[in-house]
Amino acid sequence: MDINIVVAGEAGQGLKTVDQIIGKSLHRLGFSVFSSKNYMSRIRGGHNFMQIRFGDEKVAGPVEEIDILIALNEDGVDIHQDSVKDDGVILFDGDKDLDYMQVPAKEMAKEVNPKAVNTVFLGYAWKLLGLPLDALKDVIKEKFGEGDIYDDNVKLLDAAYEKVDTTFDCELPDGDVKGLYINGNQAIAFGAATAGVQFYAAYPMTPSTSILNYLASRQDKLGIAVEQAEDEIAAINMAIGASFGGARAMTGTSGGGFSLMAEGLGLAGIMETPLVIAEVQRPGPATGLPTRTEQGDLSFVINASQGEFPLKVIAPRDQEDAFYQTFRAFNIADKYQLPVIILSDAYLADAGATIPEFKLDELKIDRNLVDENEWPEDKEYKRYELTEDGISPRAYPGQLEGEVVLLDSDEHDENGFIIEDGETRVKMVDKRNAKFEKMKREDNEEPLYIGPDKPDYMLVSFGSTYGALKEAMDRLNGNGHSIGMLSFSDIWPLPTAELEKQRSYDTKLVVVEGNSTGQLASLIQAETGLTVDHRILKYDGRPFNVDGLVRELEEEVIS
């Protein structure tokens, strides 16, 4: 069983609420759920749609064909009707010359609560699927609380449920429902909270804003400070200041904001101050396509800011990975005293998925600060003390009595004092590079490999393309092909061992990425000398979907 529901309408029609209620209810019933958003950069009007796909087996990416189309306006019908399957259903409240199910939503809602039009559609859809109403009602109760709104919704749900017959008859999965329904930005924000982030500063920018929203709305509960900065320059500098103060600090933005942060990124680099930055990509340059998705900032983030300094970039592959990688990013930033960038994108940011509960018990916070009780009394504190592995003892101001901590954006000596002599400059550059080498050895995860031994084709990707690609690969392998996939999450420094292994096989490398120039392909070629045989690139602002990937791979690569 694999059902794809699309809810289409204009901004302001409450699509997001419908999507959340359906998604969460399906999750509670035990289905595997995947939902994604497709919206325009406007608050009212335009054409937006949500896709909610669910099944009894893992679903992890969007598909094209629609089983149930809930069209909240006429455009919704016009734009999506061709994707509706032959045995699919269109729900629409209006007058059109085609085959659809007439839902008298406005009329029914008028008598109960005119604002609850969407609930009528929900009731219809739920009955079409043959699913129990209680699950929906519970989620609505959680969202609106008990009271008139809830009662009105229940009335409309019950009435709508009476009006149609079951068509899809979904069988409920058995067993206990465990796990979470969460989107990428929530996973990043919760990962940061769990890692003990104490200061988060950001300037709103789609699609990163919901990280700020999540942490801001829980800051009192978490006992942390969240500040809306005056701009991205302030945001990153505030976070670096908080990190200097000994706190775990983070900022988040999208490409344009990250451009403004570039100087601050280098500041964290030369100051050797831990910092976690979420860069949630959208298509650029400049303002680009504000609400769409792309993986176009890979080359930029690894090269951002002038000069040379170590940093790490991690591109989470899905919601679960986003959580664990954010947690890990804080430990790595603290261990090596450098900036770590979480490179996500609009698609993952907003995509909701059912995933296993996070194993909180297995996580450990590692601050790597000096212990003030063990600092030798006769030892002078030097922030940039030269050590073999390049990592100096880190203390925050006031931590060691009588000692001072000096950070500098100018090149400096072990004490943090400005220098200009060549010898010290070389020592400090070598020191920072040594940390990078250590990080490569100790904290660089190889890409995930899935597939047969020595496949004919190897699909190589990074970040959020993982889910759709995996499903596409499974389908193709089901059709008798021999395809494997390599999915990078740690992307800079590029872990190369798994890739190098491919040298010895007669495997064709197919790089799949969401940009127009093949940035991952170039990075691989530069770092390993391997030749990339095919590139599947997508840069229309839309995410890869399973159907499209299968088609493109079959037509252009495997033939």
Next chain:
Amino acid sequence: MVDKNIFDADRETAWCPGCGNFPLRKSLAEALAGLDITPDRVAMFTGIGQAAKMPHYIRVNGFNGLHGRALPPALGFRMVNPELKVIVESGDGDTYGEGGNHILHNIRRNPDIAHFVHDNQIYGLTKGQASPTTGEEIKTEVQPYGITAAPFNPIKFAVAMGASFVARAFVGNQDHLIEMMQAAIEHEGYALVDILQPCVTFNKVNTYQWYKERSYLLDDDYDPTDYKAAVEKAEEWGDDIPLGIIYRNDARKPFRSKFDWLSDSFVKDYKEPAEYDDLMQEFA
């Protein structure tokens, strides 16, 4: 009282002989010593410029960051550390030019930060271009026909913004400068002290002599809590330049107090990840 010599960084400076930064540094050490503050209890934030090199020349905790960006890291630090004294030292270009947006919003926030602007009315480090406070009579290599924009009046700006503490001092009157610095450090909120600091190399107009002839101390009966009087005082420049606390508004609460859930020692307080289970259940 703390010995002022403990602030000696024992380093050669990059300042020109006779520069106004020297008496400023001396006054700062005396101000801190006079308040019984030791070097480990101060965190100093600076941007880039001649003035901004201060943490290298005085022994305190220091953060010598980016041009124009001294205030944001100071704010981040202030939020996570309510105990140390936070001081920002910066030039007029650093503060009112590159950092203009930050001073505007930090006056709105009112964090507990003492901000000392070394106002030499010129860009020193980059060799004598106009700064936002450069006087209209000055010509520079970049402004050969005279400055092209009207001078910025930091005092008037800060008063109009309702800053909780606005003062002016002059390095040629060190006792008064020390007094202003101490009042700013003790003020709970954002305290701006615009310090007239001659640049002997690039500003041949606003010299020690020029300031000496024009500056005067505010009368004892001047009431800095009177907003209207402050706006009027803020206009004075040219022949008469008032020194002292021009405006103060102690009713404004410091920024961090609005986050009343923040503990004082939270930098040390870490929960085990498992304690976030109830937060995780929001997604169940």
